[in-house]
Amino acid sequence: MRTQAQLPRLAGIGLPLFDEQCEDLAAAIELLDLNPLHSLASEVFISRFCVLRDAIERLFRHEEALLSQYRLPAETRRLHGDDQRRIRRILDDIHADAMNRKNRTAIEVYETLRFEIERHVSDFGDDLSRHIPVAKH
Secondary structure: OOOHOOOOOOOOOOOOOHHHHHHHHHHHHHHHHOOOOOOOOOHHHHHHHHHHHHHHHHHHHHHHHHHOOOOOOHHHHHHHHHHHHHHHHHHHHHHHHHHHOOEEEHHHHHHHHHHHHHHHHHHHHHHHHHHHOOOOO
16 A cells, blocks of 8 residues: 555646546546556456546546637647647557456556656646646645
8 A cells, every 4th residue: 555645646736627637537546556466357447447547538628628728839739739649549558458358467557657647747737837827735
């Protein structure tokens, strides 16, 4: 069992809905780590992966709305769109591996997704905070 300091660092940026989605996403990521030895083909992994994928999609839709609402520079919007597509490809590959019963464990997927999502949310928060006034917690 990990300590609080080891939980995903998906810090909010002071926008209530975005911050709430970050908390939901951190909880969904943690579901994958509850049983790290589950294989990708297990029902437990697949159900938890679907929860995570849905949370990521909700966050991405909200990010897209924020990028438009605050009229961030086109290059910033393009880079975030590229990153979202890259993460979606990772998710698609994991889903395909699960459906094809690839011999991988949840811990491998957890570590990859945790790193990618933490980096993405951090980059998004940094870019957004440069263009709009937000309250840091």
